[in-house]
Amino acid sequence: MTWADPHVAFLGRGPVDPQVMYAMFRRETEAARREGYRGLRLVADMDWLLSCPPSRAELADFELRLDEVVRELGATVVCAYRTGHFDADTIAEMVAVHPATVGAVPADPGLRMWNVAGGVWEVTGEIDTLNVEVFERALASMSRGASLLRLRASGLQFIAVDGIQALVRLVRSRPDLRVIVEDASLAFRRCWTLFDLDLLLPMVEFHPEPSGHHSARVGSSAAPVQEAR
């Protein structure tokens, strides 16, 4: 068991720098493996952010980037958000960017997104005008610096026009980006086609569901967990 003071390990004397935190995870994982452990398990009391609170958008972006690192390292990370210390909207958005939660969720965002492989993101739940900002911010984070974004949508039970428009805005703002939507529902594909987006935005492709693929439904229960898969 290693104890780390985030003010020293992550912050130094400056503002939140995700790269410093990701580098620490990598160092600790390598150290754990050198010592014969299978990997790193980390519990982070997110109260350390309260002294220098990033915006909700910055925090969601940080969590999604962290998810990539966690997946890449094969680590298990529990991000513990005290529901009395963060507002409901922040808690909801943090739930949305974790694959699973432990404890009672005071504000269910209705959707979840997490990294499953390099450039591949699972999106589950339902997207409408009430949570589309969360989805749109996540799309920007997921695609930053990438030329290909793969969205696994087999667990996406509903997407409203606002959700489709978020995807449209992303690809129109990023002409260099190719998006592959995997396993989308017939309703999603039907909407896309009814707006002629299949013709207007050929950089977005819908790929059929691979045989034998089943998405796990993520239970809602308050501490978001970054899980190794």
Add this chain to the structure above:
Amino acid sequence: MSVIETHHAREHSRAFRHEALLYAGHREFLDGTVPFIREGLACDEPTLVVVDAVKITALRAALGGDADRVHFADMAHVGRNPARIIPRWRQFVDEHLHADRPVRGIGEPIWAGRGAAELVECQAHETLLNVAFADSHAWSLLCPYDIEALAPDVVDEARRSHPVVVRHGTRRRSRDYLHAHPSPARLDHPLPPAPAHAEPTAFATGTHVLRMLRAHVQRHAEDYGLDRDATDNLMLAVNEVATNSLRHGGGQGTIRLWCEGDAVVCEISDAGQLRGHPLLGRQRPTLDQAGGRGLWLANQLCDLVQIRSTPAGTTVRLHVATGA
């Protein structure tokens, strides 16, 4: 009525020609439509005919080998929801109308089997054609009306929505034509009351309200026998209309569902007044436009959409057939 000319001749009107053909029975239908089509073919004008399958067969037989030069589409499919017809004409005109070559069409959206609710929306469609193509040129649309089968008031309404009426090969200006219809989309036309058993459920802005509404719709739709695809369509359409209520209707509304004939009907009401263009929901959205996608989608997904809006509020009824 003034006679414009005794037959179609070879007029190349530079304006949109929207004419009602009044016919009685099969023979008169062919007598009125075949010369119109042949006149277009003689001038190499692209022609689209949207009538029922039986009439398509009859026209093909009458035209012989020339039928292959005509585009046909089944109005039972294209016009199942009358709000989908204008986009089909728009597509045809955009694809085929060139500066030196006019286009023409025949469309029969109103037939004796149309239900009362559909009929009103079809009549709105006929009026809205004049709005949709007011600035268009060099295209002619002939709308057959079977005066033997249709009620007299339906034929009277055709005279109000068509600037020209054709009967026995004679074209006359319609004295009854309403050039500037006071309510082209019939937004002020009263709807029959919802059945008493269709209990209203209130909804208001909240984190989960749309999710709860969708679940509510799904439960009722399945109970009423809609299959999965039709249920998905209704849920999407309801979501978009309810989203409009949250954004523009005071942030709250009511929803009711009931079965009516072979369709599930979902009504969403709110306190807002729709102030959009009369063609709202009938124009394919562009990538750059800010809104107007929800009603377009609802029209594409539902078999009938009734929109009524007054200063007292807005009501939208979405119909999805159980056998769709």
